[in-house]
Amino acid sequence: MNNVKKQFSIRDLENLSGIKAHTIRIWEKRYNLLSPERTDTNIRTYSLTSLQKLLNVTLLYNNGHKISKIAKIPDNDIPYVVREIVAKNSHKSQAINAFKLAMVNFDQTMFFNTYNALLGENSFREIFKETFIPLLNELGLLWQTDTISPAHEHFITSLIKQKILLNTEKLQHLNPTKKDKVFVAFLPENEIHEIGLLYINYEILLKGYKCIYLGPTIPMENLEDVMKYFDDIYFLSYFTVFPQKDHVNKYLEDFNKLVANYENPNLWLLGRQTQYINDETRPKFCRTFSSIDSLVSKL
Structure with a gap:
């Protein structure tokens, strides 16, 4: 079971709020804004309540309210003032802070209010590219530095997935208009980070192609069944954590064997683990992309 982090350092507060530690200390002394506890070695620690308050204060401060x-x-009363601002203000930089605040508070209402405010002026594609991607990149760093807990990450990513699936569903009742490719989207065994793949699935459908979405942690041999039905498959995968560094090239070697009798194999890959692919041994049908945009431009 995931344990929600309840104690934060001043560096954690700086990472999450964007307010410098020096400024946080000034706010503490001058305005009694936060009341940190002290460890036996006199190091400040902050409760989850203090973090929530600071994120609320930051959002108000960034919207022109004087700290005094x-x-x-x-x-x-602070959360109510914040919600009023979130409901009215869809500025992208403020939206990212609002989403972080929703994550820390496990506040679905704030997430949806922020999203709906953005949707009033932006398409779903714009929201994903200009707000969700920077947010997810930032969350990755926060998670790596132990600033947020896995529970926080799962909460916010689940809500983002909901929005991708909702917009994808709107396209799934339409018949494909392009017949030259059939995409099969999957993640390798043990790989569970599927937001990027889910979004690419949405873009593929938007472009008018058929996409068979298999989802996370798919054993390679399961792909054999799909090849029996289609002659023009483009396999598509995202290597975020798996295969691990030392197994990436073995994975491609095994994939090469799997499609040995398939007339026109294609494999499109994204994700940070692709940096470990050996170009000298890479199968000719394997193509890597540095970003979602670079892949989408080739559809």
């Missing part, structure tokens, strides 16, 4: 006035708002 924010400090006078009763703690219980």
